[in-house]
Amino acid sequence: MANGGSVSVDICEEDYDYQNLGESGPSRGSFQLFKEPACNGQGNPEDIQMEMFTKNSDTSDSESTSSSSSKESSNGYQVRSLQRNNWSSATRKMLSSMPSRKTGLHSSTGMAVRARQTCALPKHQTSSRDSLHIPRATQADITSPEFEEISTEDEANNLAGSGLWCAETNKEQLVSDFRGLSESEGMRKLRAMPLSLADKMEIRKHCFSPLAKNSVINRNVPCHNLPCMYLSRMWRHCRYTPRFSTSLKLWNSSMKKLSGRYGTGVLSYFTFLRTLLFINLLFFIITFLFLVLPQAIHPPPDSHRTSFSWIELLTGIGYLSQSLMFYGYYSNITIKATSITSMVPYCIPTAYVFTTTISFFTICIILVYSMSKSFGKSFQVFKSDGNLSENVFCSWDFKVTKKPSIRLQSEKISTQLKEQLSELTSGEEERTLMQRFRNFLVHVAAWFICLASIFFSALGVYLLSKKAISKMHQNLDLLFMAAVVSGFNLLLPGIFNFCAWIEKHNSPSTRVYVSIFRNLLLKISIIGVLCYHWLGKIAVEQDPQVSKCWENFVGQELYRLLLMDFIFTVLYTFLGEFVWRIFSQKILRKNRKPVFDIARNVLELVYGQTLTWLGVLFAPLLPAVQIAKLFVLFYMKKNSLLLNCQASKKPWRATRMTTVFIALLFFPSFLGAAVFVAYTVWIIKPSSECGPFRNLTNMLESVKLWADRMKDHHQILSWLIRAYNAFTDNPLFLFLPSGVFLLVIYFRIQVVDGQRRIIRRLEKQIDDEGKDKKFLITQLQYLYEENTPNSSHRHRGR
Amino acid sequence: MGTTASQLAKDSLSEYQELTFLTKQEILLAHRRFTELLDRDERNHPNPRVPMEVILTLPELKSNPFKTRICQVFSTSEDKDGSLTFEDFLDLLSAFSDSATLEIKSHYAFRIFDFDDDGTLDCGDLEKLVNCLTGETEDTRLSSEEMRQLISNILDESDIDKDGTVNLSEFQHVISRSPDFVSSFKIVL
Numbered sequence: 001m002a003n004g005g006s007v008s009v010d011i012c013e014e015d016y017d018y019q020n021l022g023e024s025g026p027s028r029g030s031f032q033l034f035k036e037p038a039c040n041g042q043g044n045p046e047d048i049q050m051e052m053f054t055k056n057s058d059t060s061d062s063e064s065t066s067s068s069s070s071k072e073s074s075n076g077y078q079v080r081s082l083q084r085n086n087w088s089s090a091t092r093k094m095l096s097s098m099p100s101r102k103t104g105l106h107s108s109t110g111m112a113v114r115a116r117q118t119c120a121l122p123k124h125q126t127s128s129r130d131s132l133h134i135p136r137a138t139q140a141d142i143t144s145p146e147f148e149e150i151s152t153e154d155e156a157n158n159l160a161g162s163g164l165w166c167a168e169t170n171k172e173q174l175v176s177d178f179r180g181l182s183e184s185e186g187m188r189k190l191r192a193m194p195l196s197l198a199d200k201m202e203i204r205k206h207c208f209s210p211l212a213k214n215s216v217i218n219r220n221v222p223c224h225n226l227p228c229m230y231l232s233r234m235w236r237h238c239r240y241t242p243r244f245s246t247s248l249k250l251w252n253s254s255m256k257k258l259s260g261r262y263g264t265g266v267l268s269y270f271t272f273l274r275t276l277l278f279i280n281l282l283f284f285i286i287t288f289l290f291l292v293l294p295q296a297i298h299p300p301p302d303s304h305r306t307s308f309s310w311i312e313l314l315t316g317i318g319y320l321s322q323s324l325m326f327y328g329y330y331s332n333i334t335i336k337a338t339s340i341t342s343m344v345p346y347c348i349p350t351a352y353v354f355t356t357t358i359s360f361f362t363i364c365i366i367l368v369y370s371m372s373k374s375f376g377k378s379f380q381v382f383k384s385d386g387n388l389s390e391n392v393f394c395s396w397d398f399k400v401t402k403k404p405s406i407r408l409q410s411e412k413i414s415t416q417l418k419e420q421l422s423e424l425t426s427g428e429e430e431r432t433l434m435q436r437f438r439n440f441l442v443h444v445a446a447w448f449i450c451l452a453s454i455f456f457s458a459l460g461v462y463l464l465s466k467k468a469i470s471k472m473h474q475n476l477d478l479l480f481m482a483a484v485v486s487g488f489n490l491l492l493p494g495i496f497n498f499c500a501w502i503e504k505h506n507s508p509s510t511r512v513y514v515s516i517f518r519n520l521l522l523k524i525s526i527i528g529v530l531c532y533h534w535l536g537k538i539a540v541e542q543d544p545q546v547s548k549c550w551e552n553f554v555g556q557e558l559y560r561l562l563l564m565d566f567i568f569t570v571l572y573t574f575l576g577e578f579v580w581r582i583f584s585q586k587i588l589r590k591n592r593k594p595v596f597d598i599a600r601n602v603l604e605l606v607y608g609q610t611l612t613w614l615g616v617l618f619a620p621l622l623p624a625v626q627i628a629k630l631f632v633l634f635y636m637k638k639n640s641l642l643l644n645c646q647a648s649k650k651p652w653r654a655t656r657m658t659t660v661f662i663a664l665l666f667f668p669s670f671l672g673a674a675v676f677v678a679y680t681v682w683i684i685k686p687s688s689e690c691g692p693f694r695n696l697t698n699m700l701e702s703v704k705l706w707a708d709r710m711k712d713h714h715q716i717l718s719w720l721i722r723a724y725n726a727f728t729d730n731p732l733f734l735f736l737p738s739g740v741f742l743l744v745i746y747f748r749i750q751v752v753d754g755q756r757r758i759i760r761r762l763e764k765q766i767d768d769e770g771k772d773k774k775f776l777i778t779q780l781q782y783l784y785e786e787n788t789p790n791s792s793h794r795h796r797g798r
Numbered sequence: 799m800g801t802t803a804s805q806l807a808k809d810s811l812s813e814y815q816e817l818t819f820l821t822k823q824e825i826l827l828a829h830r831r832f833t834e835l836l837d838r839d840e841r842n843h844p845n846p847r848v849p850m851e852v853i854l855t856l857p858e859l860k861s862n863p864f865k866t867r868i869c870q871v872f873s874t875s876e877d878k879d880g881s882l883t884f885e886d887f888l889d890l891l892s893a894f895s896d897s898a899t900l901e902i903k904s905h906y907a908f909r910i911f912d913f914d915d916d917g918t919l920d921c922g923d924l925e926k927l928v929n930c931l932t933g934e935t936e937d938t939r940l941s942s943e944e945m946r947q948l949i950s951n952i953l954d955e956s957d958i959d960k961d962g963t964v965n966l967s968e969f970q971h972v973i974s975r976s977p978d979f980v981s982s983f984k985i986v987l
Contacts, residue, residue: 187816194893194905196874197885200817256986264981377977387976388948389956392924393907393969394976396864396931398894398985403861410863410933414940417932421944424951655977763958770959 178207250274254638260401262596263409265652266641267399269598270634272661276609277630279366283359283616284623290355291620292324294346300331314563315478316556325559327618328552328690332702349692349702353681356617360674367666374659388420395651408647416651439504446499450518453495457488458525465533482557482564485526489607490568492522493600508650512599516660519603524668527610530557531676535684549690555618559625562611566629569604573636577644593646601637602661605630606669613673617680805829818892819902827987828891831856832884850880853887858985863930867910894985903983904973908966918963924949 178186186208190200251274259267312318316326323329335346395413400406464481496518505511534554581593612626681700686693693699711718727733806814806829814825833841835853840846850869859865869880872890882890892898893906912919913926925945932938940948956964956972964972973979 191817191819192899192902194902196872197814197817197889198874201813204813204817264978387955389952389972390976392928392931392948392952393911393972394979394982397982398862398864399982401858401861406861406863407933407935410931410935411938414932414938417928417940417948418944421947421951425947653978654981766958767960770961773959 178203183208250277251634254634256399258638258641259397259399261405262641262645262647263397263400263405263652264654265598265648265657266596268654268658268661269596269601270638272602272658273605273630273634273637275370276605276665277627277634279363280609280612280623280627280630282366283363284621284627286359286362287355287616287620287623291330291348291351294335294351295330295348296324298333298335300329300333311475314560315475316559317474317478321552321556325619325621326552326555327620328549330620330692332692332694347702347706349696349699350706352620352692353699353703355620356677356681359616360613360677364670364674367662367670371659371662371666374655374662378655378659388417391416391420405647408649412649412651415649442503446503450496450499451521453492454518454522454525457492457522458529461485461488461526462529462533465530466537478556478560479564482560483568485530485561486564486568488526489523489565489604490572493519496522509653512657516599516603516664519600520664520668523603523607523610524672527614527672531614535676535679549687551618551687551691555615555622558611558615559619559622562608562615562622562625562629565604565608565611566633569633570636573640577640581644593644595648596641596645598648598652598657603664606661606665609665610669610673613670614676617677814888818888819895819897819899820888820892824891824895824987825888828888829884831987832887845883847875847881847883848887850882853880853882858987863933864910867913871906871909891985891987894983896984896986900973900980901970903980904970905966907973907979907983908969911969918965919969920963921949921953924952924964 178189181189187204190203193200195203251270255267255270258270307318309318312320320326321328330348330352332349334348391413395416397409400409461481461484464484467477493515496515499518500511500515503511503514505514534550534557538550538553577594584592584594608626608629612622615622682698684699685697686699688694693702696702696705707721711721806826811822811825814820815822818825820828832848835848835855836846840848850866850873853869854860854865859868862868866880868890869882870878872886872893873880873882874886875881893902908919909915911923911927913923914920919927928940928945928948932940953962953964956968958968958971959965
């Protein structure tokens with residue numbers, strides 16, 4: 001239970017009070033509720049166990065408890081099987097028709113059987129139903145075996161009638177449930193019911209037969225209705241396939257193969273990669289259509305092309321810098337050439353700012369939405385520590401199909417359960433003061449090593465960035481800095497892993513979070529240093545090495561970083577996984593393959609995405625590079641995984657980690673890039689000799705100029721512009737929405753609080769009801785026995 | 799109703815689409831895989847029923863420790879022998895599909911884990927469940943002491959009305975706390 005052991009212990013103690021009331025509890029026999037008609041008398045192998053009177057004195061041999069219950073008695077949790085041969089039929093009927101025993105049992109077979117029964121049995125047998133007060137069947141069905149059993153023991157009419165009555169009410173109730181609904185709603189409800197397909201088709205025929213003529217499957221449609229019918233069919237299909245992400249069917253078969261072998265954790269990495277691919281695709285489409293294409297069709301007049309050499313593909317200078325790839329190519333022309341644009345002249349600088357802003361805004365909304373959905377899935381109203389039952393019921397991954405992976409999964413679950421059980425029995429081991437002090441020292445030392453390495457790598461990057469670039473080895477110098485950054489990103493996580501290994505954290509999730517934090521700190525510090533260098537130094541001062549167009553330089557730096565990161569990932573996959581596996585198999589003769597480190601790989605993806613977002617203002621085609629990179633990365637990682645790695649033995653909570661990763665993508669990565677771009681657009685003066693914003697004080701000014709020009713020409717635009725100005729100038733417009741948001745958040749928190757309180761109260765109520773139920777049943781049986789002492793013998797004799 | 803020999807009638811296809819959580823491609827793929835399991839003379843039968851041993855040769859089910867229970871739960875045969883018709887097979891895939899609701903999945907999970915089919919998970923069911931989860935080898939199996947403790951802890955945590963068994967509502971209550979259940983209770987052809 002969510003509240004932990006304390007509540008249940010109290011209840012157990014109270015039960016002893018009930019038990020000690022000393023009523024003449026019924027002697028024990030076997031309590032056969034769901035006896036199948038075939039086997040009789042000997043007692044079920046699994047008796048239904050009810051926590052009833054535990055008369056310690058009456059440990060008679062009639063007790064044919066199953067082995068587990070007798071063991072449990074020693075544990076203090078008194079569960080004895082109640083064994084009664086001679087429970088009255090009334091009691092048994094009552095118990096068998098308890099709602100909690102009926103929900104969802106044998107629904108398909110029962111439903112089908114009863115559907116046939118209602119047709120077969122004549123209707124006049126309903127007269128005897130008044131004598132019984134069997135509670136109305138819930139929407140889920142009643143087992144048919146138990147009715148068969150009871151009808152053999154009692155008057156057939158009575159129970160056949162009652163069974164029929166129940167079946168009829170059940171069917172009637174189901175049909176009436178659907179009566180009020182429209183067809184689509186009814187279909188949706190029917191789909192969500194746990195019945196077999198045959199039963200569903202029957203219900204559909206009964207409930208929707210008049211409508212069936214108009215349904216999709218009827219093909220005799222008059223011609224003039226054809227377009228409407230076609231439209232409604234398309235709409236119906238769209239609604240019934242709620243997954244609008246049918247476009248995300250890319251790579252489905254590969255991912256199924258991977259999940260079959262490695263489980264959900266590794267799958268979440270590849271899903272994340274696919275999501276990033278689509279985000280980049282969206283970004284690229286917006287930028288391409290509205291910025292790159294117009295500029296490509298109308299090339300600027302002053303472009304001159306130098307010759308092309310292959311090394312420039314890596315460094316980004318030379319030919320590429322004069323192309324659509326980088327900022328410098330774009331001009332501040334206003335296209336008036338075609339007929340459409342003579343109405344609304346297409347202004348390239350404005351388009352530049354708008355496409356970037358709108359793309360960022362769209363992606364912000366997408367990320368916040370997916371983050372909130374993911375958070376909603378993994379949020380629990382009660383944080384329960386005792387999640388053994390959760391582990392047992394939910395941890396089996398049905399997607400895993402390969403035999404060795406299944407074995408590994410069983411090992412994983414077994415280890416997890418054993419660890420949790422040992423934690424419960426032994427509890428926190430008492431560590432001596434010396435041990436605790438030593439642990440503390442080790443922690444401090446590990447953190448010191450990590451922080452020092454991060455600091456020195458950031459310092460190294462900073463110093464390197466200030467170094468002058470010689471004209472002789474220009475290419476190599478440029479690439480050197482990017483290589484150094486990627487090198488740090490590759491080596492330092494190894495140091496962090498070593499530190500984590502000597503630290504020996506208590507739980508594996510702490511270890512994962514700590515390693516994520518350290519990696520994140522490294523990447524943030526390196527990128528932070530670089531951003532400071534670019535915006536603080538290069539943009540402001542006229543650095544001679546930058547050759548007059550600083551935006552191009554920054555764009556090229558980011559391009560180089562992205563490419564180097566990719567090259568180093570390829571190298572690491574090849575060396576780290578492939579060669580290591582060959583090495584360990586042939587030379588070290590161990591059969592252990594390396595394990596795929598999910599956290600580290602996801603952080604690599606987030607890092608690459610951050611670079612893309614930072615660079616898109618200066619190199620509009622950078623998302624295309626990222627798309628190509630992600631595409632190749634997918635196949636490379638997949639093949640390397642299948643060849644070289646084995647599944648991990650540690651449990652991985654996929655949904656929670658996915659929430660963490662999307663949050664990481666949003667919070668440091670996207671927001672950081674957005675702040676960087678906003679700062680650049682707002683504050684920094686663009687270079688005066690290249691790009692669409694030459695001779696302006698900042699990039700935003702181009703929009704203001706455009707707005708001024710447009711105001712005079714077009715009504716709607718001028719109205720929009722006026723509204724926008726009013727919106728941004730008046731601070732009230734900022735406070736009002738924030739105030740509303742805060743109020744909504746406050747209300748939600750209160751609702752969650754209220755729900756927690758209600759849940760607690762309901763749990764207590766269920767407990768009390770359970771006790772009432774037990775009490776009433778035993779009282780009922782006791783009274784029956786008091787009244788008819790002879791007939792009980794007769795029953796026993798039968 | 800039922801499927802014709804080698805291809806699915808359009809009426810049936812759209813009806814299956816409306817009544818299950820599967821898309822059209824998934825239904826067609828399921829039909830193809832199902833007919834591959836039949837031998838030649840069975841293929842002309844209007845509503846063929848495939849015995850359990852043949853179903854269990856499917857690679858998606860072959861090594862699953864719950865394979866027999868899955869077949870028994872979804873089987874509509876009178877003898878309860880786990881044989882499946884095509885519609886039972888679709889039921890199976892629908893419950894294990896991507897878009898099935900949590901209620902459906904937890905309902906069928908409950909029935910799969912209910913080894914003795916009595917409508918509740920009692921100690922015997924839980925013991926069999928844990929043995930399926932931990933596998934066959936000696937070192938992964940739980941000792942009887944650990945098993946006893948595990949079962950009593952599970953009942954402590956999930957048995958709200960304290961009757962010694964876990965019924966469907968209590969099971970669904972536990973499942974609702976785990977966000978990973980929906981993604982792990984999936985089988986894709």
